[in-house]
Amino acid sequence: MIEIKELEKYYLRGAEKVHALKGISLYIPRGDFISITGPSGTGKTTLLQIIGCLDRPSRGSVSLNGIKIENMTEKELLQIRRQKIGFVFQNFYLINGLSVLDNVLLPTIFARKEKKRKDVLPLLQKVGLLERADHKPNQLSGGEMQRVAIARALINEPEILLADEPTGNLDLDNSERIFELFRFLNSQGLTTIVVTHNPELASKTKRVIKLKDGKVEH
Amino acid sequence: MKFLKLATNNILRHKIRSFLALFGVSISIALTFSILSFNKGFEKNLAKELEGTGLHFMIVSSGCPHEVASLVLHSSVLPKYLDITLIEKLKQYPNLKLISPMLVSQLPNHQKNRIDIIYALDISHLPQLKPFLKIKGTLPSNEKEILIGYEIANHDKLTIGDIVKYGPNQKDFKVSGIIEKTGGQEDAHVYMFLSALQEILNKPQGISAIGIKLSTTEMLEKTIEQISREIPGIQIVTMGQVLNSILNLANSAKILSLSIAIIAITISFLGVMNLILMAIFERTQEIGMMRAIGASKWDIFKIIFNETLLITTGGGLIGILITTIASTTIEHFLRIFMPYMPSGKILVFDYNIAFFCILSSMIIGAMSGLFPAWKATKISPIEAIKG
Numbered sequence: 001m002i003e004i005k006e007l008e009k010y011y012l013r014g015a016e017k018v019h020a021l022k023g024i025s026l027y028i029p030r031g032d033f034i035s036i037t038g039p040s041g042t043g044k045t046t047l048l049q050i051i052g053c054l055d056r057p058s059r060g061s062v063s064l065n066g067i068k069i070e071n072m073t074e075k076e077l078l079q080i081r082r083q084k085i086g087f088v089f090q091n092f093y094l095i096n097g098l099s100v101l102d103n104v105l106l107p108t109i110f111a112r113k114e115k116k117r118k119d120v121l122p123l124l125q126k127v128g129l130l131e132r133a134d135h136k137p138n139q140l141s142g143g144e145m146q147r148v149a150i151a152r153a154l155i156n157e158p159e160i161l162l163a164d165e166p167t168g169n170l171d172l173d174n175s176e177r178i179f180e181l182f183r184f185l186n187s188q189g190l191t192t193i194v195v196t197h198n199p200e201l202a203s204k205t206k207r208v209i210k211l212k213d214g215k216v217e218h
Numbered sequence: 219m220k221f222l223k224l225a226t227n228n229i230l231r232h233k234i235r236s237f238l239a240l241f242g243v244s245i246s247i248a249l250t251f252s253i254l255s256f257n258k259g260f261e262k263n264l265a266k267e268l269e270g271t272g273l274h275f276m277i278v279s280s281g282c283p284h285e286v287a288s289l290v291l292h293s294s295v296l297p298k299y300l301d302i303t304l305i306e307k308l309k310q311y312p313n314l315k316l317i318s319p320m321l322v323s324q325l326p327n328h329q330k331n332r333i334d335i336i337y338a339l340d341i342s343h344l345p346q347l348k349p350f351l352k353i354k355g356t357l358p359s360n361e362k363e364i365l366i367g368y369e370i371a372n373h374d375k376l377t378i379g380d381i382v383k384y385g386p387n388q389k390d391f392k393v394s395g396i397i398e399k400t401g402g403q404e405d406a407h408v409y410m411f412l413s414a415l416q417e418i419l420n421k422p423q424g425i426s427a428i429g430i431k432l433s434t435t436e437m438l439e440k441t442i443e444q445i446s447r448e449i450p451g452i453q454i455v456t457m458g459q460v461l462n463s464i465l466n467l468a469n470s471a472k473i474l475s476l477s478i479a480i481i482a483i484t485i486s487f488l489g490v491m492n493l494i495l496m497a498i499f500e501r502t503q504e505i506g507m508m509r510a511i512g513a514s515k516w517d518i519f520k521i522i523f524n525e526t527l528l529i530t531t532g533g534g535l536i537g538i539l540i541t542t543i544a545s546t547t548i549e550h551f552l553r554i555f556m557p558y559m560p561s562g563k564i565l566v567f568d569y570n571i572a573f574f575c576i577l578s579s580m581i582i583g584a585m586s587g588l589f590p591a592w593k594a595t596k597i598s599p600i601e602a603i604k605g
């Protein structure tokens with residue numbers, strides 16, 4: 001459960017103060033599946049970063065399961081990222097040279113969790129890449145890479161999956177497959193928040209949140 | 219998946235670049251390792267060689283430069299002669315067990331168009347003075363016979379029984395024996411009877427130096443003092459002084475070689491640092507991603523630090539391996555720079571030095587990794603999302 005109240009975020013660009021989020025209130029229950037859309041520069045990424053504990057609110061509050069993140073230390077935010085959150089990026093960021101298997105295992109070394117091949121295989125099956133476990137990223141298509149990245153986001157069994165334009169670098173076919181996958185994961189109880197520019201894809205989610213100029217558009 | 223695997227993978231992603239940095243470290247460590255081993259071996263072999271003579275001190279004519287006098291065992295030609303009658307005076311001292319006159323000179327070898335170093339002494343003393351010599355054939359048994367060093371024999375294709383001519387009258391000398399390779403000055407020496415060289419030089423009474431062995435060492439200082447007081451015109455050089463003089467002479471070469479090693483290490487250090495900084499710059503977003511998915515600053519530090527340590531320690535190990543495998547070649551090369559060489563194999567594998575070199579390479583790694591790793595921890599997790 002995510003509760004956002006009057007969230008504001010400023011950035012300093014030199015002496016200039018950029019007001020990226022101008023008071024956002026949102027309630028996202030456990031198991032929700034929402035998309036965030038809106039024109040460029042309206043604060044979608046900023047919002048996702050704050051929900052994902054990568055950055056802190058300038059004003060207002062964000063609580064995850066009742067715990068306010070604005071009061072947390074750097075260390076506590078890191079622990080939340082390790083345990084509760086899975087991230088998917090537009091550019092996949094798989095590590096070249098490491099196998100699909102090792103890429104999926106990457107978060108476990110940071111979370112200090114001993115996981116093995118047998119823990120990864122079910123995840124790879126979920127994302128439809130079981131037979132690719134020992135391939136290298138450069139042997140995969142874009143869509144396949146993003147599905148590996150999704151498996152990586154899931155390895156530590158997070159409660160929330162955050163994806164910032166995960167289909168931004170993919171063709172329509174692959175994009176739809178990724179959203180299918182999100183829907184499937186959500187059906188298993190994973191709270192899923194996806195930023196996208198594509199209204200058609202956004203319409204596949206349970207709820208669409210439109211941002212405009214740092215605010216939620218109603 | 220382990221941190222080490224991650225670091226290894228990062229190194230392997232840019233094979234050529236990493237190899238160059240690693241190679242730089244290997245070379246600098248190989249250099250340091252061989253120089254340190256060499257210096258240690260040099261001192262050890264020199265001390266062993268001097269000890270091997272069993273001599274306690276040398277007597278030379280007063281006014282001989284100290285350094286040159288020290289090298290009489292290493293075939294330096296002294297500008298002033300002692301008189302052979304000195305031997306009789308020295309025999310008065312009961313504590314002197316061995317009194318060994320020697321005469322060193324350079325003689326033209328007209329057949330080969332070359333100057334040979336001639337070392338003349340009481341041949342019966344030779345096995346005592348240079349106990350490490352292994353001889354094929356026999357020691358010269360009379361004034362017409364000579365013993366030659368390995369290189370001379372090899373170069374001139376001389377075998378036992380061959381004739382070499384020396385002196386204004388081109389007297390015949392028969393090779394009675396050949397010294398097996400020592401790696402030292404002996405390889406280029408010709409040994410003959412004292413009287414034979416005195417005759418050639420037309421100095422029937424002349425000698426360069428006298429080596430003295432005492433029956434008991436307790437009397438060393440007293441004896442030296444007494445002899446210096448009672449016999450004018452001579453100068454006494456103890457073996458300790460000989461050792462120090464030679465080490466001093468070798469010192470500038472030592473300093474030069476160590477400076478080269480330090481420069482090489484510095485360059486390799488900068489090379490590694492540059493490699494890692496470049497890698498971090500290229501991987502900014504990837505590092506941001508790792509921070510976003512749960513890596514702490516310390517985790518990032520460890521990954522980068524491991525990378526540098528792997529490269530430098532690997533380089534260090536390879537450097538030591540290279541030196542060990544190529545020690546003969548390297549020794550030959552270093553001998554060109556060192557002015558006075560004791561005999562025997564000088565570049566021997568020394569665990570302490572090897573350990574020190576590995577440690578140095580790890581310190582290079584730590585030093586060159588510290589700044590880049592620290593810089594990497596400053597990368598924000600937001601970098602990954604910005605894309």
Ligand SMILES: Nc1ncnc2c1ncn2[C@@H]1O[C@H](COP(=O)(O)OP(=O)(O)OP(=O)(O)O)[C@@H](O)[C@H]1O
Nearest residue numbers: 011012013018020039040041042043044045046047
């Ligand atoms: N680190 C930062 N420093 C300064 N300004 C920033 C920073 N990050 C974002 N901004 C500004 O905040 C505003 C919101 O940016 P944000 O990236 O959240 O927009 P977005 O909706 O994700 O846009 P896009 O669709 O182009 O990805 C923009 O005006 C942007 O320039």
Ligand SMILES: [Mg+2]
Nearest residue numbers: 044045046164
């Ligand atoms: Mg964005």
